[in-house]
Amino acid sequence: MAGSGTAHLRPEAERALVVDDLVVEYPAGRGTVHAVSGLSLDLLPGETLGILGESGCGKSSAGRAVMQLPPPTSGEVRLGDVDLTALPARRMRAARARMQLVLQDPVSALNPRRRVKDLVVEGLEIWGWGERDRDRFVDELLSSVGLDPATVRDRRPHELSGGQCQRVCIARSLALDPDVLICDEPVSSLDVSVQAQILNLLERARERLRLSMIFIAHDVAVVKNISDRVLVMYLGKTCEVLPSASLEAALHPYTRLLLASVPESSGAEDAADPADPADPAAAVVGELPSPLAPPSGCRFRTRCPLATERCAAEEPVLREVRPGQFTACHHVEES
Structure with missing residues (x-):
């Protein structure tokens, strides 16, 4: 991890993406929405x-800020050796081609007036075809995401299912051969059976193209299934970062709350038992505070059963509590 209170996993030259102390704030009437507060990560x-957290925790704001859509309030985003936050608009436009975004609602993400074959190659048309054979390239891309080119290439989005539209969105994202793919809740609007197909598709694309991915979601089982590591966010702050294989060994009370909310049938049999009074997650109560006025100190303290006066006065920093596991909590030992 990068930034204050974190540790680098690898030398910077070996990392595809580095985010340092990212801050995203929005004006709201007479106040300010603190969407993301000091987020650091590396990829x-x-x-x-995987970036995991409940709705409103700042996951999507963080993903868009990484792509400079819009640029963050402060902080640094480095794609390879390029500092995106310092680029002028023309160079930023070119650098953004190395990152692609897959959105939650695939139907709305596609221009309803254009045919699939035109949507898929839109980026290449902007940046120049070179020597590519357009029709052959379209067919290869559609086949790579599990679509029959002969069936779908001349259709428009309203003639496709939600799952087919998401496959088209992924094909369009892969057309420019990006280094980083940011997936913002890409399966949350799809049926469970289609979710599994899209997750498998993304995994195959990652392995085939050696893509680096940020996968944003609120579903614990989905994030665990596709991620190598998981970053847990709460109200704009990082609570915990750990390998996905160690997710059930999470120490932060909020992460344990998320685990406790997963039905056993989802495959998280080892997750904390929400009915167990010895589990800190079982005692979590209260509403999510407003990002307009986040709590002092630890932002989770207003709902945390372990909270003390120290939690209100002093913000915990991420520290390595186990190899590869970083937790921001004053009471890790009690967890």
């Missing part, structure tokens, strides 16, 4: 980092 080539 290795070919790695998938």
Whole structure:
């Protein structure tokens, strides 16, 4: 991890993406929405980092700020050796081609007036075809995401299912051969059976193209299934970062709350038992505070059963509590 209170996993030259102390704030009437507050992360080539948290925690704001859509309030985003936050608009436009975004609602993400074959190659038309054979390239891309080119190439988005539209969105994202793919809740609007197909598709694309991915979601089982590491966010702050294989060994009370909310049938049999009074997650109560006025100290303290006066006075920093596991909590030992 990068930034204050974190540790680098690899030398910077080996990382595909580095985010340092990212801050995203929005004006709201007479106040300010503190969407993301000091987020730091790094991403290795070919790695998938899951960003997990409930709605309103700042996940999507962080993903868009990484792509400079819009630029963050402060902080640094480095794609390879390029500092995106310092680029002029023309160079930023070119650098953005190395990153692609897959959105939550695939139907709305596609121009309803254009045919699939035109949507898929839109980026290449902007940046120049070179010597590519357009029709052959379209067919290869559609086949790579599990679509029959002869069936779908001349259709428009309203003639496709939600799952087919998401496959088209992924094909369009892969057309420019990006280094980093940011997936913002890409399966949350799809049926469970289609979700599994899209997750498998993304995993195959990552392995085949050695893509680095940021996968944003609120579903614990989905994030665990596709990610190498998981970053847990709460109200704009990082609570915990750990390998996905160690998710059930999470120490932060908020992460344990998320685990406790997963039904056993989802495959998280080892997750904390929400009915167990010895589990800190079982005692979590209260509403999510407003990002307009986040709590002092630890932002989770207003809902945390372990909270003390120290939690209100002093913000915990991420520290390595186990190899590869970083937790921001004053009471890790009690967890």
